[in-house]
Amino acid sequence: xxxxxxxxVAFDAIETPFGKTDKILGGAATYIGLSASYFLKNSNLVSxxxxxxxxxxxxxxxxxxxxVDGLQIKKGEKTFFWSGKYHIDMNSRDTLDTQLNVLATFxxxxxxxxxxxxxxxxxxxxxxxxxxxxxQLPNRPKLIVLDTxxxxxxxxxxxxxxxxxxxxxxxxxxxxxxxxxxxxxxxKAAKKILKMGPKFxxxxxxxxxxxxxxxxxxxxxxALPLEEVFDPTGAGDTFAGGFIGxxxxxxxxxxxxxxxxxxxxxxxxxxxxxxxxxxRMQNLTKEEIHYRVNAFIDxxxxxxxxx
Amino acid sequence: xxxxxxxxVAFDAIETPFGKTDKILGGAATYIGLSASYFLKNSNLVSxxxxxxxxxxxxxxxxxxxxVDGLQIKKGEKTFFWSGKYHIDMNSRDTLDTQLNVLATFxxxxxxxxxxxxxxxxxxxxxxxxxxxxxQLPNRPKLIVLDTxxxxxxxxxxxxxxxxxxxxxxxxxxxxxxxxxxxxxxxKAAKKILKMGPKFxxxxxxxxxxxxxxxxxxxxxxALPLEEVFDPTGAGDTFAGGFIGxxxxxxxxxxxxxxxxxxxxxxxxxxxxxxxxxxRMQNLTKEEIHYRVNAFIDxxxxxxxxx
Numbered sequence: 001x002x003x004x005x006x007x008x009v010a011f012d013a014i015e016t017p018f019g020k021t022d023k024i025l026g027g028a029a030t031y032i033g034l035s036a037s038y039f040l041k042n043s044n045l046v047s048x049x050x051x052x053x054x055x056x057x058x059x060x061x062x063x064x065x066x067x068v069d070g071l072q073i074k075k076g077e078k079t080f081f082w083s084g085k086y087h088i089d090m091n092s093r094d095t096l097d098t099q100l101n102v103l104a105t106f107x108x109x110x111x112x113x114x115x116x117x118x119x120x121x122x123x124x125x126x127x128x129x130x131x132x133x134x135x136q137l138p139n140r141p142k143l144i145v146l147d148t149x150x151x152x153x154x155x156x157x158x159x160x161x162x163x164x165x166x167x168x169x170x171x172x173x174x175x176x177x178x179x180x181x182x183x184x185x186x187x188k189a190a191k192k193i194l195k196m197g198p199k200f201x202x203x204x205x206x207x208x209x210x211x212x213x214x215x216x217x218x219x220x221x222x223a224l225p226l227e228e229v230f231d232p233t234g235a236g237d238t239f240a241g242g243f244i245g246x247x248x249x250x251x252x253x254x255x256x257x258x259x260x261x262x263x264x265x266x267x268x269x270x271x272x273x274x275x276x277x278x279x280r281m282q283n284l285t286k287e288e289i290h291y292r293v294n295a296f297i298d299x300x301x302x303x304x305x306x307x
Numbered sequence: 308x309x310x311x312x313x314x315x316v317a318f319d320a321i322e323t324p325f326g327k328t329d330k331i332l333g334g335a336a337t338y339i340g341l342s343a344s345y346f347l348k349n350s351n352l353v354s355x356x357x358x359x360x361x362x363x364x365x366x367x368x369x370x371x372x373x374x375v376d377g378l379q380i381k382k383g384e385k386t387f388f389w390s391g392k393y394h395i396d397m398n399s400r401d402t403l404d405t406q407l408n409v410l411a412t413f414x415x416x417x418x419x420x421x422x423x424x425x426x427x428x429x430x431x432x433x434x435x436x437x438x439x440x441x442x443q444l445p446n447r448p449k450l451i452v453l454d455t456x457x458x459x460x461x462x463x464x465x466x467x468x469x470x471x472x473x474x475x476x477x478x479x480x481x482x483x484x485x486x487x488x489x490x491x492x493x494x495k496a497a498k499k500i501l502k503m504g505p506k507f508x509x510x511x512x513x514x515x516x517x518x519x520x521x522x523x524x525x526x527x528x529x530a531l532p533l534e535e536v537f538d539p540t541g542a543g544d545t546f547a548g549g550f551i552g553x554x555x556x557x558x559x560x561x562x563x564x565x566x567x568x569x570x571x572x573x574x575x576x577x578x579x580x581x582x583x584x585x586x587r588m589q590n591l592t593k594e595e596i597h598y599r600v601n602a603f604i605d606x607x608x609x610x611x612x613x614x
Binding site for chain 1: 395396491492493494495512515516518524525526527528529532533534535536563566567570597600601604605606607608609610611613614
């Protein structure tokens with residue numbers, strides 16, 4: 001049992017230029033868990049929901065091999081809810097509503113059976129909660145990936161900086177990399193951020209792809225050019241799930257293998273955006289994934305013989 | 308003698324967050340010619356300047372093997388002048404001044420010795436002037452590349468659409484691709500534009516790389532992540548010069564070879580932006596170019612074995 005995923009399990013209501021949804025299944029840990037499930041038979045989830053969370057959503061996760069012993073269900077309380085509306089270019093969105101509900105008092109408890117996790121994915125959450133999970137593990141995992149966002153940089157920067165000292169891979173977007181480092185150039189930003197603790201940095205640029213940095217190397221994976229981006233919600237988490245799922249399945253955390261993991265993560269994200277919410281992530285086949293990875297190979301591979 | 312380059316030779320005055328210049332050497336054909344010179348011993352230029360154009364700039368071009376028999380020097384007139392200021396993100400700029408001068412009445416004349424060009428680069432100019440050059444060639448070149456911009460779409464769309472029927476490769480940026488096609492998705496935009504005449508389309512996305520499309524395939528080359536973009540002026544033309552220079556030097560216009568040409572074009576553009584104007588393009592070495600192409604290989608290449 002090697003992957004532990006911590007993050008939100010939530011309801012989302014989404015509006016895009018193509019349509020809108022009522023409350024549907026969402027949350028970082030949901031997308032991460034679904035995406036990783038295509039690489040791993042089993043994974044472990046730590047999260048919290050309210051009494052209003054339907055059994056069918058839980059069944060979806062367990063059906064994908066996601067162990068929910070660490071999913072707290074709070075009687076008489078409501079599940080975290082987020083509502084947002086995407087602009088026409090799909091690169092920006094307005095938050096229409098955020099109801100923290102059970103998340104306001106979330107105290108993560110890692111079940112005993114989870115404690116020997118070799119791969120830990122700390123999905124976007126308050127940094128102190130991410131840290132609390134890490135503190136419950138008796139042995140340091142082989143790889144710790146942390147995702148975060150500008151909100152925590154604005155309001156809990158000290159906690160975040162403390163957490164960064166303990167992680168291997170940080171995933172943030174380009175604007176967040178600029179904010180965290182104070183550098184406009186992403187190359188300079190990466191250099192500064194890698195001095196804050198992480199050994200690897202992934203800068204997610206949405207439809208402009210993703211950059212993977214370590215101290216001496218950089219790798220770039222484009223996003224697949226798609227005819228339509230239907231709903232970007234969860235794409236970053238789906239990327240992270242594919243990334244850590246692939247690494248956990250191969251047990252190889254070299255830079256060369258992380259390149260592959262970035263490609264798999266990008267492939268999974270390219271599915272996620274094709275339909276609303278988690279819909280496309282619920283029933284993928286191995287063949288579809290291989291076909292998609294092949295599209296990435298065709299997209300970027302070339303052969304040049306230098307003299 | 309196989310490459311014919313048509314386009315502006317100009318004075319630019321540039322302001323960036325890093326500094327500003329007086330009137331320096333600029334113009335699409337200048338950048339294209341300099342960039343292509345690293346792939347070809349000789350090329351032919353058709354353009355126009357005024358009496359104010361210094362001999363040293365002409366010497367720079369001829370020193371790089373650019374034949375200037377087709378460069379008209381108009382007595383008593385002044386060279387085309389453009390002045391612009393880049394915003395802090397370097398992705399957008401304001402035009403401060405445009406003085407057409409000799410360009411207002413430019414009537415291109417292709418010298419006899421140029422007329423068997425096998426590769427034709429129609430740099431950004433009024434579409435009817437680009438067409439006039441094409442009309443003077445008794446035999447259709449093996450490859451015709453046309454660069455254009457939104458200004459011509461706004462004001463001379465019919466002329467542009469007529470020209471597009473005669474070209475092999477169109478190079479435009481992402482916003483221009485959206486404008487020309489009326490499609491937001493670049494994949495959909497490419498499909499529409501490829502029905503307008505060109506067999507290949509290159510969509511330039513500046514620091515977000517470039518996409519190469521034909522009817523059935525797509526290839527993506529990122530821009531190299533740089534610590535500093537000092538001055539983006541001429542980067543698109545430098546890309547085009549590297550692209551067509553590489554193709555002309557290899558005489559292979561297959562999609563596979565165009566991929567390589569896009570990488571070489573991107574490598575050349577990554578040098579261009581490192582200094583003001585043409586400065587960095589004046590004295591590159593073959594070793595520097597190979598080293599840079601290797602950086603592209605490191606940036607995007609990965610190995611995945613699919614089952």
